[in-house]
Structures are given as structure tokens and as C-alpha cells.
Amino acid sequence: MNDDARKSVISKTVSISEALTEELRSKVLDGDIPAGSLVTETEVASTYGVSRPTAKSAIQSLTHDGLLRRRPNKPAYVPHLSKSDIEDLYFVRIQIETSVVRHLAKNNLAPSAALKAADELAELPEDAPSSVFAYTDLAFHASLVDATNSERLIELYRTLLDEIRLSMAQARYALGQQRISSEHHGIYFAIEERNELLAVDRLTDHLNGACYALCANQAKK
Structure with missing residues (x-):
């Protein structure tokens, strides 16, 4: 440029x-x-x-x-996020997001914005810029948090977003875009069905899998 x-x-x-x-x-x-x-x-x-x-x-x-x-x-x-950085980020995410999906499923709050974000990730070109991939992925998770209508929780989650995006962008192809989209849909449908346990299990498996993939990619460097 x-x-x-x-x-x-x-x-x-x-x-x-x-x-x-x-x-x-x-x-x-x-x-x-x-x-x-x-x-x-x-x-x-x-x-x-x-x-x-x-x-x-x-x-x-x-x-x-x-x-x-x-x-x-x-x-x-620009930091290179370490294994401990990634593990800590995902530890915090799991604490927040499992509570979020449990609340949404219990209260029949399946946000249409989350389904739209999951669909958009499925349609995203594989060669899309890393920033676009990270924003599209996290749009799903942020829309779930937004659906709680808790101003303090939303603000707390937003403080994590850029560092999460950086962890994803530094391992752009380690995560598997279509797998992520499929798992997002699975989490959404569990919320829509008001199945709290399934929503929490799917969300936990999803984040643990992402953490493992990111840490494994980091170990190669």
C-alpha cells in the first residue's frame, strides 16, 4: 500500500x-x-x-x-499470545458463556442475530481476511451475550473481544471454519429448544475444542 x-x-x-x-x-x-x-x-x-x-x-x-x-x-x-494467554482467555470465556446460554435456554431467548451470524460464517469465503473471519465468528458469541440485556455483562465481555480475535487471527486456519459454523448452529438450536444442559454441553465442547486447536497451533511455532 x-x-x-x-x-x-x-x-x-x-x-x-x-x-x-x-x-x-x-x-x-x-x-x-x-x-x-x-x-x-x-x-x-x-x-x-x-x-x-x-x-x-x-x-x-x-x-x-x-x-x-x-x-x-x-x-x-504486537504480542504473540502464549499457550497460557490462550488458556486463560478461554477459561474466562467458558465461565461467562456457559452462564449466558443457560440463561437464554431457560428463558426462551434464542436471538435471531446469533442464527444470522452462524449462517454468515458458513457462507464466508475460505480466503476471507483473518479480521473478517474473527469478527464473523465472534459475532455469534457476542449476540448471545447481548441477548441477556445485562449492560454490565455485555461491557465485561466486550473487554475480551479484541484479544480473543487476536488469538484466532494468529491461528487463522487451525480452527476449521465449517466445523465452527456447524457447532454454532448446534448451540443455537439447543437454546431454541430450551435444552439448558445440551446448550451448555455444546458450548463447552465448542470452546474447549477451539482452545485446544489454538494451543496446538501455538506449540508448533
């Missing part, structure tokens, strides 16, 4: 800082800024034709979201 093309991504319909943050987020998730890369204020400002404070704000946002990490007096960098 040349300089003009890079700078053109900064949309005038949203704030420059927001547009820059979203552009960098996609670059990290797609691997265009790979794990281990430094992301400095000077380079970001120069590449995208923005001020240093704007670059700093975008870097801070991505650091807060878990897509970048920063040591004291050092520039931010």
Missing part, C-alpha cells in the same frame, strides 16, 4: 483517531502488522499523515483492548 492509499483510509465521517484505531486494528488482526512488530507513534504518524497525539491515542486504545502491549519506557508491540 502506497502512502496515498494509506492516508485515504482515514475517513472524514468519524474522528481521525477512531478511523486510525480501526485501520491499525485490522492491520494487526490480518497479520499485516505481525506479532513482535513495534508500533511507534513516530512511524504511525508518518505512515498515516496524522499528528503524534493522534497516533498516541490510537496506540493507547489498542493497548487497552489487548491488541498491543507496552513495557515501561518502551514502544508498543
Whole structure:
């Protein structure tokens, strides 16, 4: 991408800082800024034709979201999520999401947005960018959480989303897109049938399987 093309991504319909943050987020998730890369204020400002404070704000946002990490007096960098990082993420996910599907099944709350997300993942091209794959996959899970209408739970879950997306993007083909879509449908239909135990079992198996695949892929590197 040349300089003009890079700078053109900064949309005038949203704030420059927001547009820059979203552009960098996609670059990290797609691997265009790979794990281990430094992301400095000077380079970001120069590449995208923005001020240093704007670059700093975008870097801070991505650091807060878990897509970048920063040591004291050092520039931010893209982390390579370790086995322990992945296991911890999925431990937290299982605690949250099993409670969610149990609640939804018990209260007959099968959100149509979840079924739509499962269908969209099934139709997603196999060569879709990693960021698109991760967003489409997690749209299913986020829609389940959203259906609880619990503002605090929704906010808590959202703090995890980018780091989960990063774990998936760094192992793009380890998960099996069609298998994931099939399992999403299975979870949804268990909720729709108001079968709490089946919904919890399917969700737990789904997340444990994803965690295992991601950890196995990480061990190869």
C-alpha cells in the first residue's frame, strides 16, 4: 500500500483517531502488522499523515483492548499470545458463556442475530481476511451475550473481544471454519429448544475444542 492509499483510509465521517484505531486494528488482526512488530507513534504518524497525539491515542486504545502491549519506557508491540494467554482467555470465556446460554435456554431467548451470524460464517469465503473471519465468528458469541440485556455483562465481555480475535487471527486456519459454523448452529438450536444442559454441553465442547486447536497451533511455532 502506497502512502496515498494509506492516508485515504482515514475517513472524514468519524474522528481521525477512531478511523486510525480501526485501520491499525485490522492491520494487526490480518497479520499485516505481525506479532513482535513495534508500533511507534513516530512511524504511525508518518505512515498515516496524522499528528503524534493522534497516533498516541490510537496506540493507547489498542493497548487497552489487548491488541498491543507496552513495557515501561518502551514502544508498543504486537504480542504473540502464549499457550497460557490462550488458556486463560478461554477459561474466562467458558465461565461467562456457559452462564449466558443457560440463561437464554431457560428463558426462551434464542436471538435471531446469533442464527444470522452462524449462517454468515458458513457462507464466508475460505480466503476471507483473518479480521473478517474473527469478527464473523465472534459475532455469534457476542449476540448471545447481548441477548441477556445485562449492560454490565455485555461491557465485561466486550473487554475480551479484541484479544480473543487476536488469538484466532494468529491461528487463522487451525480452527476449521465449517466445523465452527456447524457447532454454532448446534448451540443455537439447543437454546431454541430450551435444552439448558445440551446448550451448555455444546458450548463447552465448542470452546474447549477451539482452545485446544489454538494451543496446538501455538506449540508448533
